[in-house]
Amino acid sequence: MKSKLYSIVCYFCWLPWFCQAQEANIDSAYIDFENAMAAVVESIDEGKLQTGLRQLKELENVAANLKTKRDLALAEVYSRQTTVLDDLGDFDEALRYVDLVRLTLKGREPEEFLLRTYIEEASIWSKTGRYELVMPNLREGLRLARRAEDRFYIGRFNRLLASYAVDSRDSIPIWLERAQVALSNDENKGEVLEVDMTWVRYWYYGGSFEKVLEVLRPHLEMCVVDSPPINCRNISFYQAVSLDTLNRMEEAEYWAKLGVRASKKFADPRHLRNSYDLLSWVQYKRGKMRAAYDNLYEAMALGDTIFRDNLENALADERVRQNVAAAEEDKLAAEVKAELLTARNRLWIGLALALGLLLAVGGFLLVQLQRARRHLSDNNRKLAALNATKDKFFGLIAHDLRSPVVAFSGVGEQMRYYLEKEEPEKMKRLAERVEQTADGLSGLLDNLLNWALLQRGMIPYQPERVCVAEVFAENEQLFHEMAERKRITINCAAAPELQAYADPRALSTVVRNLLSNALKFSETGQEVKLMAKAEGDRVLIEVIDAGTGISPERLEKLFALEKHSTKGTAGEKGSGLGLRLVGELVELNRGEVSVSSEPGLGSCFRVRLPR
Structure with missing residues (x-):
């Protein structure tokens, strides 16, 4: 009897501890799943899509064996697989996983991964050319986000509606303003930045480059640090292109260089090629021919690299369907073609730069010749005017200066005559005329002197x-x-x-x-x-x-x-x-x-x- 009572007491004493331990084990399993998922996402973000897809297949089994949060874990795995398959171009398989996410979460309140399926599905319809399904799909996702009162996804769906609204440009600002309102208190700065970048593209393709600069201004600070985030590739690019269009070339060159730096950091050859191409164009317009040539060469080299990468990818797919020998032969042919293309591009670049330099030198010489002609014409007009002024000046001296001098020449003789005749009245009138003539002569000489000094600038x-x-x-x-x-x-x-x-x-x-x-x-x-x-x-x-x-x-x-x-x-x-x-x-x-x-x-x- 005592033994049974002891067993019952022990059971009830240890039961709470046992339940807590079981819950801890369950939570620990889900935390392990989340950690593994984080590692897979990091691998996918680095561009290792095939590796990420294989790891997601393994995590699918782990999620299926979870005791709690099983449906949520499976929905996350399916959702990530949808994204990877979409990026790999396997759209049919991606759509199958979209249906799996919705089936898994059926009857539940809209979760993050359910809302994401509408975004992924819209991306697939867009890539497969079924544009008529994109907007309805996003509107349905927006309806569910509003029902769940999820401000982040409300903002995201509004942004995507603006991005895909190519046939109704007037509605784009409406969608974007709604997205900004929804994200006004949201801590996810990444989505806020995506909304601003959609504004940037809207103003950019509308030709409002001042507006582009205004939208980008709050985000520029993070792109001038030593280690800029990945978004700075596009921010720097649009900033530089807009400044170039507005003829603010020095600033455009600065941001084009930052774009090159950001693209190098994230090893993105396509962004890097575009950044080098833009930098070369800006430096060419600023007259920095050597730097422009070097950067254009880099852009062309990257273009060749991308071309080779595309060819290699195509050859890798072909190798699956053909034997190794045929694939190697195709690869050799592609490499030869790429080398020929590189040589041709270098030749065209050299010719283009030589022609540009010749045109620049010719234009400079033409401008200098026109300036010299205008200067010579102006000098001829000034010389003709000075000659005409000189002739008038000597005419003045000959006419107006001679008359008073001639008048003075007979004054002495008249004075002697009037003195001999003792005619004081006539002497008085003669003195008045002499005084009047002297005053006129003095004024004339003053004016002649002042005018001569004026002509000489003295x-x-x-x-x-x-x-x-x-x-x-x-x-x-x-x-x-x-x-x-x-x-x-x-x-x-x-x-x-x-x-x-x-x-x-x-x-x-x-x-x-x-x-x-x-x-x-x-x-x-x-x-x-x-x-x-x-x-x-x-x-x-x-x-x-x-x-x-x-x-x-x-x-x-x-x-x-x-x-x-x-x-x-x-x-x-x-x-x-x-x-x-x-x-x-x-x-x-x-x-x-x-x-x-x-x-x-x-x-x-x-x-x-x-x-």
Whole structure:
């Protein structure tokens, strides 16, 4: 009796421990399965598809013997086999495993591997040309993902719908925006990046390269590190192509080089060939011919490698159906063909680069010749203009400088005659004429000297703040006697604080010539106004008279150099140089000069200078 009681007590004491041990063993078996699956996935990701498929067959038996989570484990194995078979091109077998996943998970809530079958099936329909089945398949997967409230797969299905929506481009942004909303709080950055890359392709094929750069910007940082992730192959490629299209060549070359680096890291010959090809093109456009040739050579060499790899794969498949001798013969022929293709490609590359270099040199020489011709033509025009100016200048000297000198030649004789005759009134009138002639000669010489210095670029230009009222007062005093002789009133109006930013001597010369002209062409008893006022960031100076005015024909060439000047109302002579000098001095001081006039009503000269 005691023995039985002891047995019962022991049974109930050890039972909980035994159950826990059994559960631990079950969980341990599933963990071992998951670890083995992780190793298989890593092998598949490295491109070892046949090895991965064989390992998945072995794991299928392991999953079938699990005590718990058996269906989930089998669904995972079937789903992985579907992916590998799809990549190997065995689409019928892949579709069979799609059906196995759905049969295994039938009646359960949508699991990850069930949702993945719709993605794999859509891929198969696309590769086999049955495009009409792709979109309905993805929409059904999206419906199930929404029912399961799986935000990750909602985002993924929306992205894939956008990727396959080739016939309805307008709907692509809608799918992608929905994908972004679904993935807004998702921690899977990989799928978020896939959505952005789908945006990139959408903007890229739409020609919106600025948008491509905008979408890629948040992901660029991870591609400039020493060990970039695999996604940087496509990121760098699209970044470089977009920058190239936008003619930002230096940046394009930088990202093309990063694309080459990323492709080298992951040993992807197709990506690497495309990256070298792009880098060669960018360097060619930047004029780096040697580097462009080297990278183009690398691209062609990779193309040959890929070509050989494809041939070898084809030969390996053929060897299964034919004997070894025939397969070896085909391989030898393929290698010869590849070598011939390589030699031909090198020849074409050499010819293309030589032709490109010849065109570049020819284009450069043509541009230089055209520049030289334009320069020579400009110099000829300037020389012709200088010769014409020289002729006019000597004409001025011959005409206007000779007349005062001739007038002075007879003054001594007249003075002796009037002294002998004791005629003081005539002596006084003679003295006034001498003074008038001397003043005119002095003004002429001043204008000739200033104009000559301007033509040689030697006139000093030292701008400063100049009080306009002081310049008016100085010139009013200078022409006081001339104004009194013609009984002309000079009225000045300028605020004492008004200042112009100009060279003081140049500003005084401008006012002096304009005031001289106004007095010269004003009738006796008339008024001449000197006015100045602020006008925004400029100072407006106006010289207004009510004299003879200027005809429209003369207005057109008023500031040109003339051989003969018009006489004033009292017979005053000029050089024809004053207004030309005014125009050039105003231009030198960053200003503008204009005139309005009507014959018989007078003229108004306006000068605008910086404040």
